[in-house]
Amino acid sequence: MTRNIGLMKDTFGESPLIHAVKESNFELIDFILSQGGNINTKDTKGYTALMIGCMSGNRKVVQNLVNKKADLSIENKQGHTASVLSAMKGHNKLIKFLQQSGDKTPKHKLMSASLFYLARKGRVSKIQSILDSKEFKKGLVNINFCNEKKWSPLIVASQNGKTDVVKLLLKYSKNENENENEEETNNKIVNLNLASSLKTTALMHASRSGNHEIIKLLLNHKVDINAQDIRGYSSLHYATNAETVIALKDGGIDVTLQDTQGRTAKEFWDNEELKKLL
Incomplete structure (x- = not known):
């Protein structure tokens, strides 16, 4: 059974690794990976374990996965990387950590995702700063950026x-x-x-x-x-x-x-x- 642990998925396409990440179960994460679990496996929506960890804001889980060589450049079905998903949730420290670890997600994509978070929180001045930026004026920042539910700012x-x-x-x-x-x-x-x-x-x-x-x-x-x-x-x-x-x-x-x-x-x-x- 352990030989195929990397191939196992539930009805939502979630692997044991993704479940372990959701539960912040470090022992189980290490065990699954030691038994051949694919650290970059995706669920039906294209989310990897790293993406799930970033969305939850769990720094320890994210560090653990990055240290075990999780791919930072993978995109989900919406074209969002782990860094973009972090920006959507306002997890700026995670974004910095991912960048220090080699993430190359373009700045304008992170700014677009940040608009969603800032709109939800009511941060008018920070939104204005983004809309005043050269990236926005060049049309790179998307004022209509959407989350998984297609909710815009x-x-x-x-x-x-x-x-x-x-x-x-x-x-x-x-x-x-x-x-x-x-x-x-x-x-x-x-x-x-x-x-x-x-x-x-x-x-x-x-x-x-x-x-x-x-x-x-x-x-x-x-x-x-x-x-x-x-x-x-x-x-x-x-x-x-x-x-x-x-x-x-x-x-x-x-x-x-x-x-x-x-x-x-x-x-x-x-x-x-x-x-x-x-």
């Missing part, structure tokens, strides 16, 4: 109620840059209607988090108010309070939109007070 800021971050990012929308002769998918232009893997938009996330101020900001920048996600939910379906419903209604949302089960927002809600607003 605008989506994650909207979800977490980071109003000041949303205000800043919206300065880089197409509306605010009419003279820019660039596509909406350009790295320097915020894609207001970028949808996640579940087809949710920044407006839907703002609605779900109940932040009517962010909703108003987004609506002032011509987002698709009637977009629907994979379940057919509109931003109105996601509304959780009266202010949100009123903001969406005033913005002109189609109250007749139905989800995949044929329910309008009014039929979907359990809240009787919200129903009275439509």
Whole structure:
């Protein structure tokens, strides 16, 4: 059994090594590798043990794997290296360690990933520093960088109620840059209607988090108010309070939109007070 330990995987494509890394089990990590386990094996999403360790921020695990010659340059299915994944989580000390260990991930990729972390945390000044950088001005830094769920900095800021971050990012929308002769998918232009893997938009996330101020900001920048996600939910379906419903209604949302089960927002809600607003 131990001879094939490097080939074993569970239904999620995770090897014993990846499980050992998740549990920070150094003894098991050493045992698996001593029995021929492949240190660079990937799960179904393209993640290696090193990537998992970096995302968790576990310095000891990462050092252990790097010392055992884990490949620093491997990319997951999204094209992200262990360093990029560290940047997404704000693990700057790990990034420095990986660079000292030979990682060659380009600076602009790390900056793009950092935007996601900083947007989630509401670090406006640090985001501005990146957007003022020469790397951003050259179009190397991607303002629409996405995580595995295809959440962009605008989506994650909207979800977490980071109003000041949303205000800043919206300065880089197409509306605010009419003279820019660039596509909406350009790295320097915020894609207001970028949808996640579940087809949710920044407006839907703002609605779900109940932040009517962010909703108003987004609506002032011509987002698709009637977009629907994979379940057919509109931003109105996601509304959780009266202010949100009123903001969406005033913005002109189609109250007749139905989800995949044929329910309008009014039929979907359990809240009787919200129903009275439509």
